[in-house]
Each structure stands twice: as C-alpha cells, then as structure tokens.
Amino acid sequence: MSGAEGDVVQFDNVGLRYGSGKEVLSDVSFTLYPGSFYFLTGASGAGKTSLLKMLYLAQRPSRGMIRMFGTEIITMPRTRLPGFRRRLGVVFQDFRLVEHLSAFDNVALPLRVSGVPEADLRKPVADMLDWVGLTHRADARPATLSGGEQQRVAIARAVIGRPELLVADEPTGNVDPDMALKLLRLFESLNRLGTTVVVATHDVHLLKKVPDSMIMRLDKGRLSDPTGMLRYPPGRGSVGRRPT
Amino acid sequence: MKKPPATTPVTRRGLARFKGEKASELVPQARLSGPMPWVIAIMIALTVIAAGGGLALNNLAGAARAELAGGATVQIMEADPSERARQAAATVDVLVDIDGVASVRLVPEEELDALLEPWLGVGADNEAVPVPALIDVRMSGPVTEERLDRLKVVLADAAPAARIDAQASWLGPVFEAITSLQWLAIGLVVLLALTSAAAVWLAARSALGSNSETIEIVHLLGGTDSQIARIFQRSIAVDAAVGGAVGLALGLAAIMVMGDRFAALGSGMVAGGGLGWIDWVLIVAIPLVGVLLAMLTARITVLAALRRML
Ligand SMILES: Nc1ncnc2c1ncn2[C@@H]1O[C@H](COP(=O)(O)OP(=O)(O)OP(=O)(O)O)[C@@H](O)[C@H]1O
Ligand SMILES: [Mg+2]
Numbered sequence: 001m002s003g004a005e006g007d008v009v010q011f012d013n014v015g016l017r018y019g020s021g022k023e024v025l026s027d028v029s030f031t032l033y034p035g036s037f038y039f040l041t042g043a044s045g046a047g048k049t050s051l052l053k054m055l056y057l058a059q060r061p062s063r064g065m066i067r068m069f070g071t072e073i074i075t076m077p078r079t080r081l082p083g084f085r086r087r088l089g090v091v092f093q094d095f096r097l098v099e100h101l102s103a104f105d106n107v108a109l110p111l112r113v114s115g116v117p118e119a120d121l122r123k124p125v126a127d128m129l130d131w132v133g134l135t136h137r138a139d140a141r142p143a144t145l146s147g148g149e150q151q152r153v154a155i156a157r158a159v160i161g162r163p164e165l166l167v168a169d170e171p172t173g174n175v176d177p178d179m180a181l182k183l184l185r186l187f188e189s190l191n192r193l194g195t196t197v198v199v200a201t202h203d204v205h206l207l208k209k210v211p212d213s214m215i216m217r218l219d220k221g222r223l224s225d226p227t228g229m230l231r232y233p234p235g236r237g238s239v240g241r242r243p244t
Numbered sequence: 245m246k247k248p249p250a251t252t253p254v255t256r257r258g259l260a261r262f263k264g265e266k267a268s269e270l271v272p273q274a275r276l277s278g279p280m281p282w283v284i285a286i287m288i289a290l291t292v293i294a295a296g297g298g299l300a301l302n303n304l305a306g307a308a309r310a311e312l313a314g315g316a317t318v319q320i321m322e323a324d325p326s327e328r329a330r331q332a333a334a335t336v337d338v339l340v341d342i343d344g345v346a347s348v349r350l351v352p353e354e355e356l357d358a359l360l361e362p363w364l365g366v367g368a369d370n371e372a373v374p375v376p377a378l379i380d381v382r383m384s385g386p387v388t389e390e391r392l393d394r395l396k397v398v399l400a401d402a403a404p405a406a407r408i409d410a411q412a413s414w415l416g417p418v419f420e421a422i423t424s425l426q427w428l429a430i431g432l433v434v435l436l437a438l439t440s441a442a443a444v445w446l447a448a449r450s451a452l453g454s455n456s457e458t459i460e461i462v463h464l465l466g467g468t469d470s471q472i473a474r475i476f477q478r479s480i481a482v483d484a485a486v487g488g489a490v491g492l493a494l495g496l497a498a499i500m501v502m503g504d505r506f507a508a509l510g511s512g513m514v515a516g517g518g519l520g521w522i523d524w525v526l527i528v529a530i531p532l533v534g535v536l537l538a539m540l541t542a543r544i545t546v547l548a549a550l551r552r553m554l
Contacts, residue, residue: 056464056551057464057554058554060554078551079468079469081554082466082467082468084466085464085465085466086465086466091462092464096461096464098457098458098461099457099458101270109461110466113462113465113467113471114466168297193399194521
C-alpha cells in the first residue's frame, strides 16, 4: 500500500499475536484519512480492542507496518513516542481513570502532561465537564461515580486536548441512548474541527446516527470493508472535511 | 441540543515538563499514615545509634591511647613512710633532668587517699596499710621498652624501691576489649546500613507497585519516561525524608541520653568518648543517604516498568 504523507494512519499487513498464541489479528491493512469518521465493529473477541491498542501506541504489532502522521512508528525510538501519543485522544474500554484524582483532575490530566498552564485549563475543563453533565461531580473520585459517569469522564479526558486522532473503545457501552447520542455529537463536533475519529462499538444503531461515517468490520481477526468506503473514501483529498 | 464546548489543541506545545504541585498530586502521599516512613524511620534510628556508639567508642579508644602512650608510672614500694618520701623526692629530682621526660608529678597523698577510699574506707590509717607513693611521668613520644629500661637503670641508684611501668601496658587487655567492641560496632553499622538500604528499596518498590496503574495511564497520555520518573522520585523522596528525619531525631535523642549517662559516671576515660563535628556530619549524612537511595530506587523501578511498555 502506498501511503500519502497527509494520511493520519496507515496499517499495512499488520498481524498481532499475544505471546506464543495464535494470531488475533491477521493481514490488517487500512488507511485513515484526515477528518474522517470511522466505526469499528465486530463480535466480541473479534480483535477490536487489540487493533485500537496498536492505534493508540500501547501495543506493538507482531508483523506488518504502521505509519502514523506520516512516520513509520514501529522502528521509531521509544523516546519519540510520547510526542505522538499527545496528538491522540483515547477512550479506553476500561476507562483507566486515575483512582485518587477527582473527575476534574482526571479530565485536566492530558493538558497538564502537555504543560498547559493552570490558568488556561480551568475553563476548558469546566466547560467539558458541563457538556458531559458532570459539573456537580467535578470533585468526585472515580470510585464514587457510576459506570456511565466514569465513561463520560474518560471521554471528556480524551477530547479535552482536541486530538488529531480520537480513538474510542466502546465509548457508549455504559450510558443510556440519549447520553450515547449526546456523546456522539461531541465526537462529531470534534470531527468537524478536523479530528479523525475511530469508534469501536457493538451498537449497530449508533452506526446510522453519523451519516457519512465509514465502517470497518473485524471478523475473527480479519478486516472487511462492507461499504467499500475504506478503499474509496468519499471526499478523499478534501482535507479536514468530507462533502455532505 | 447545545453546541459542544470548544477545545484547545495541545499538540503543538511540544514535550513540556509536567511538574510541580499538580504533578505530585498524581501519587498519593503516604506520609506518616503509611508503613514506609516508619520502616525507614526505625532503620535510620538504629543505624544512627549504632554509628554514634561506634564513633564514640573510636574516639574514646583513640583519646585513651594517645593519653596513655606517653605515660609511665613510678611506684615507690617502701613500707617506711619517711624513707618512701625521700626516695619519691629523689626519683622526681632524677627524672626531671632526663631527656625526653616532659613532666613529672608526685601524686599527693590526699589524691591517693581519695583513689583508695572506696577500697580501704574513710580515714584508713596509712601506717596500717602501706600505700606506695605514685609518680606520674609524662614522656614526649610513646614509652618504649628501651626508654623504660633506661629509666630503670637511672632509678636503681636513686630509689631502690622504685618500680616503673608504662601505663599502656597495664591497659593492654582493656584496649583489646575496646578494639573488639569497635569491630563489633563496625559490623553492626554495616549490617544495619544494609538492612536500611533493603528497607528503603522494598518500601520504594511497594509504593510504586500500588501506583503502577497511574504510571501506565500517564504513559499512555504521552508522559515521557523522565517526567513520570521525576514525579515518583519526588514523592518517594518526601516519604523517605519524613522517615529519615523522624529516625534521625530518635537516634540523636538516644545518643544524647546515652552521652548524659556516661558523662554522669564522671570517669576520666569516658570524657574522651565525645563526638566531634566530623562524627556529627557522618551521622546526619545517614538519613540523607537514605533519601538518595530511595530516589534512586524509585527512578530505576519506574524506568524499568516503563521500558516494559511500548
Ligand atoms: N493481553 C492479552 N493476552 C492474550 N490474549 C488476549 C489479550 N487481549 C486480548 N486477547 C485475546 O485476543 C482476542 C481479541 O480480543 P479483543 O479484546 O481485541 O476483542 P474485542 O473485539 O475488543 O472484544 P470485546 O468486544 O469483547 O471488547 C480475544 O480472543 C482475546 O482473548
Ligand atoms: Mg474490546
């Protein structure tokens, strides 16, 4: 596969096995274009989380090639990876909130890691908590939040820095349909500002809510392209925005 | 539906440092509520006490040696008091003229009585129990066998009842005992220092183990290895410093109390067993070394954990 410099991510024949087990992902090839919105679907155990882990730089593939923001990342020295991770926003399937930090401090964490001054992050974090409906829980520790509330904190943390690539693993698994829709709007608005979005989900109803989204299907570790849009994406070339 | 909030892109800021109060909040500080500072405090206290004792013993032995090395004692073993006084005076006269003798002092009778009082009782009659006259001789440089022999020859004429001994030779067994005590103290300090180091190491590791989740999260959010290591180093250093300070205070208190007890004995020998400023510097360095070790452990452990991640 020949990748263009502007592509966000390019996977070429990527395979992954854990330890000495059999491959959980085989021959995965795809390209994520700037400003596009992707859904990743597939049965439980199909390998969605495994694929996303490689996407958010938590897992090295067993074989194949991965380019991100125009750079081959597999052979890259470890010391350069943090710079790439800061361009990503990640909603982990298991949230991964810091236990002893408040909801506010969890959301503020990526900004602080990136060195944003305290004065500049109060308002954006407060606004984001307001949007996910958690202003009244801003000082609560994750353990005292409901599953859905924790998920909203995790999402707020993922989008707060307006990442170039947002990777969300089952981001609506624990919330009611109204909240799911609202969170999807958040992703869409981010997408409209230029963020490439990848959302893994079981929820087929969600797929229809984002009209121009592209669908990647994983089936027993192999990627299929039911809409053909991965290969021939609409709006290829109109960087940042697909035509509607 | 309301418009989603505006977000600020942060990616152009580069790899800024994450530090200060907000960074240190990432690690819950155990302080005195956790076991770590206490384990460190106890080990540091024991090490400080052993080191203090060892150094005091060292000074004591050194001072006693220096004092006794140049000393000799002449005893006039004569029952007749007037003859004893004559020979004593003659001995003093002869000795002051000899090269290498720095000072000669006839120990006054009252002083002898005071020394013997515990054994002979108050007002014991000197005539009943003949006590030899004592002459304290200080020589420049140590008293060797040859010098002693030369003095003996000189004294043989002037005072036939004189017997001369080097002070160090009487105390030979005492020095041997002190030397073996010193080795014991050195051994104890080494063992305690090793145990303290192990305690600091284990405490730092366990503190990090309970925070491995946080380490991984900050790593995945783009924290650099050195950023993360610095956060933990700082937090562990604070705990170790608290423990070290408490341990140092406990150890110093024990040393002070022991020092007072020994001073109360009023023995001339123990007076040489005080601690000099260099000893205090060494003792205060013990908790500082502990803090450095804790920081080093934290750094090594965090970096090793991070290197196992991509
Ligand atoms: N750390 C791991 N070690 C070994 N095997 C793993 C590991 N993580 C996942 N697997 C295996 O890899 C396969 C894919 O798992 P993955 O978590 O990617 O599935 P998924 O599509 O995200 O499932 P779900 O929808 O339930 O979240 C599964 O068979 C799983 O057992
Ligand atoms: Mg999964």
